[in-house]
Amino acid sequence: MSVNMKHPVYQQVAKSKLLPLYTATDLAYLPKVEEILLENEVPLIEVTFRSELAAAAIKQLAVSGKLMVGAGTVRTLAEAKIAVENGAQFVVSPAVVPDVIEYCLEHDIPVFPGTATPRDIQMAADYGIKVVKFFPADIYGGLKAINALSGPFYDIKFLPTGGINETNFVEYLENPNVVGVGGSFILSEKVIMKDNGITMNQTLKNLVEQLN
Numbered sequence: 001m002s003v004n005m006k007h008p009v010y011q012q013v014a015k016s017k018l019l020p021l022y023t024a025t026d027l028a029y030l031p032k033v034e035e036i037l038l039e040n041e042v043p044l045i046e047v048t049f050r051s052e053l054a055a056a057a058i059k060q061l062a063v064s065g066k067l068m069v070g071a072g073t074v075r076t077l078a079e080a081k082i083a084v085e086n087g088a089q090f091v092v093s094p095a096v097v098p099d100v101i102e103y104c105l106e107h108d109i110p111v112f113p114g115t116a117t118p119r120d121i122q123m124a125a126d127y128g129i130k131v132v133k134f135f136p137a138d139i140y141g142g143l144k145a146i147n148a149l150s151g152p153f154y155d156i157k158f159l160p161t162g163g164i165n166e167t168n169f170v171e172y173l174e175n176p177n178v179v180g181v182g183g184s185f186i187l188s189e190k191v192i193m194k195d196n197g198i199t200m201n202q203t204l205k206n207l208v209e210q211l212n
């Protein structure tokens with residue numbers, strides 16, 4: 001059981017720098033979601049297990065094959081199995097869940113466990129994990145905490161999530177220990193629903209422009 005750092009998911013996260021966290025309540029919007037993300041060259045998505053449609057949305061996106069699709073808010077082994085069986089290519093958890101991590105490593109699925117403390121990070125590192133979610137980033141000290149944690153955990157990269165928004169994401173991404181940022185500020189089904197994606201597309205365009 002070891003971490004395959006050559007998995008394309010790691011390269012894509014580092015390239016896109018944005019990991020959109022998406023909660024599906026209506027599968028009809030998924031083609032629009034794909035269109036917006038592809039147009040803005042953010043070809044990946046984390047579909048959260050916060051709605052009953054999570055597995056179906058993952059499956060639809062995986063079958064379509066346009067985006068790299070992962071599962072988020074994976075808190076149990078059962079959810080990890082459902083996610084991967086429906087085509088999830090990566091898994092994100094809000095905490096360090098040994099069953100989830102072990103299942104993912106056994107199936108060559110990149111897993112980003114949620115960490116906030118040295119103990120959490122050490123637990124993830126003991127599995128050979130090199131990239132952890134830092135969550136909830138703003139409440140657990142933001143960049144100040146990441147800088148402090150990067151001293152002893154010099155070989156770990158962070159994916160801050162939770163409280164990241166359009167005004168602070170660039171500052172996070174400028175930190176050399178931050179590989180990318182995640183969050184609901186990148187893509188929202190509710191916003192897409194309002195005007196069939198026009199506002200959402202513009203919002204994402206504005207975010208991506210700031211990356212260059």
Ligand SMILES: O=C[C@H](O)COP(=O)(O)O
Nearest residue numbers: 161162163164183184185
């Ligand atoms: O697990 C991820 C977080 O719940 C996302 O937080 P956010 O809505 O502040 O981006």
